[in-house]
Every structure is written in C-alpha cells, then in structure tokens.
Amino acid sequence: MEEQPMRFPRKLAALAAVPLLWLAIPATPALAHGYVDFPPSRQANCAAGRVAGCGEIIWEPQSVEGPKGLRSCHGGNARFAQLSDESKNWPTTWVGRQVAFTWRLTARHATSTWQYFIGSTKIAEFNDGGAQPGSTVTHQVDTAGFTGRQKVLAVWNIADTPNAFYACVDLQIG
Template identity: 70%
Template sequence: MNKKRRLALGIGAAIAPLLVVTVPAGSASAHGYISNPPSRQAQCAAGTVDCGPIKWEPQSVEGPKGLTSCSGGNSQFADLDDDSKGWKVTPVGSTASFSWQLTARHATSTWQYYVGGNKVAEFDDHGAQPGATVTHQVNFGGVTGKQKVLAVWNIADTANAFYACVDVNIGG
C-alpha cells in the first residue's frame, strides 16, 4: 500500500468517531405516552377520536424540549393540538395520578405537568432510567374545571422531550 493511501485511511479512521458523534441521528419511532387518564394519543390509538397517523404510534410524540404543543411540534400529529376534536374529558379530584406507558426507557431529567401554561408539578429523576411504566401524583392546587394538562417527559441525554395532553375536569 502506498504512503498516500495509508495516510488517507488513517485520517478516515480518526475522523469516523467524530462523525458518529456530530452527525444528527434521525429520531426513533417509539418511546412513551400517558395511558391513564387517557391522553389524546391514547384516545387516538383506542379509536375514541379519529386522529390520523398518531393512531398507530401514540408513543412517538417527540420534539425539542420547551415546546407547549400537544403534538410536540410534529405536523403529522397536528390533530393532537385541535381542542375541538371531541376529546374525552376525565373527571378527577384536586389531585390525579398520571401513568406513562414507556416503550423505550430513556434516562430522564424531569417530568413536568402544566395547566393553562402554568407548571403545576415537576418530578426530577436526576438522569435515572425509568421502568416500563411511571406514575406521578399531581396536585392541581386551586385549579378547577375543564382543563387541558400538558405533560412533558424531558430526556436527560438528548435535546428532546416527549409530549402528552390529557383533558380533565378537575373537581368534576
């Protein structure tokens, strides 16, 4: 093998690990969603509401951290952002348990719950990897009536989060 060819192979071998780290990977197709009370994507999967492609992959509502949409910014899941679709509203008390069904267990920074744009609860997992299900007891404080809860699962080792919206009637 000539000297130039060995040099080129050596440079290629040195750069390859950097490319693996710096080239963005496509998002995976399965992760997690709230199964109880039924989130909007759980209702889609069950056929309770007609929602398009989210029916086949309710666990895939992933997007950059910091979003406030039920779709996680995914245009193919825009039906989840439509408040007029006839979502089933679950009656809950001043506190409610939210159960996540996880199909891929990621290291987790936090789980956050918002009502009307205000954070009502946050659970810090400090990078732990959860099991196949996770349940949080959320206290709504003084919030009452029909509300849309935005739940966010922030992944510890990526810039992404998973999003779920749950329609509830607090105190109803």
C-alpha cells in the same frame, strides 16, 4: 525445511477490524418512546378509537417527540398536529384534586425531568436526575386551584438529547 505462511497475524488483524466495521454502520433511531396512558391522553384516546380524524397517531401514540421547551400537544411534530386541534371532541376524565398520571414507556431513556402544566402554570415537576425509568412511571399531581374542564400538558424531558415527549390530557376537575 519450508516456512509456513503467517496466518495468525492476518486473522488477528481481521478480528481487530470488526469493531471498526460496527462504527461504520449507521444507527437507526428508536421508533417508540412513551405517552400518558392514564388518565387517557389525547394520543391514547386516538389509539383506542375514541376520537375520529386522528391520523397517524392511532398507530404511534408513543411518538410525540419534539424539542424541549414546547407547549403544544403535538410537540411541534406536524405529523401529529391533530392533537393540538381544540375543535375536536376530546373526552375528559373526571378527577379530584389529586391525579395519578401514568406514563407507558415503550423505549426507555435517561430522564432529566417530568413536567405538568395547566395553561402557562407549571403545576408539578419531578426530577429524575438522569435515571432510566422502567416500563411505566406514575406521578401524583395536585391540581389545587383548578376546577372544571382543564387540559394538562405532560412533558417527559430526556436527559441525553435535546428532545422531550409530549402528551395532553383532558380532565374534568371537581
């Protein structure tokens, strides 16, 4: 009787190699993340066509990502430097003492904190402790002690990367 070739072990070896092939394929980064949608942030105003000369941000309002700890509207990303241009006629939203900031998230990330600043003063911080939010997140922020035209820097600190997402919101408080 003639022996049959050992096909089963070869098939098993081929199947075992498949997971290793996945490790060899480079991961592509997500192209979208999140921004303050209401009150409209500078990038939301650009995307809606309310401000001229915004550049690429009109197509990518969710992509203002940079290292944690920055205090610029463009998050250190030169592609979006127009967001930090204070000579532009940024529209303001009239608000009272309490402001509900709503983030629109197009790619969810585990979150450490959400921070809000007026100038160098942190006016609010919310700790998510690594939780992964849904497609929108809203925070009630108290702007007590501030009146008139103010720029709020909103920061979404990601838990598992060294980066954050940045959005500036121009308000008229009073």
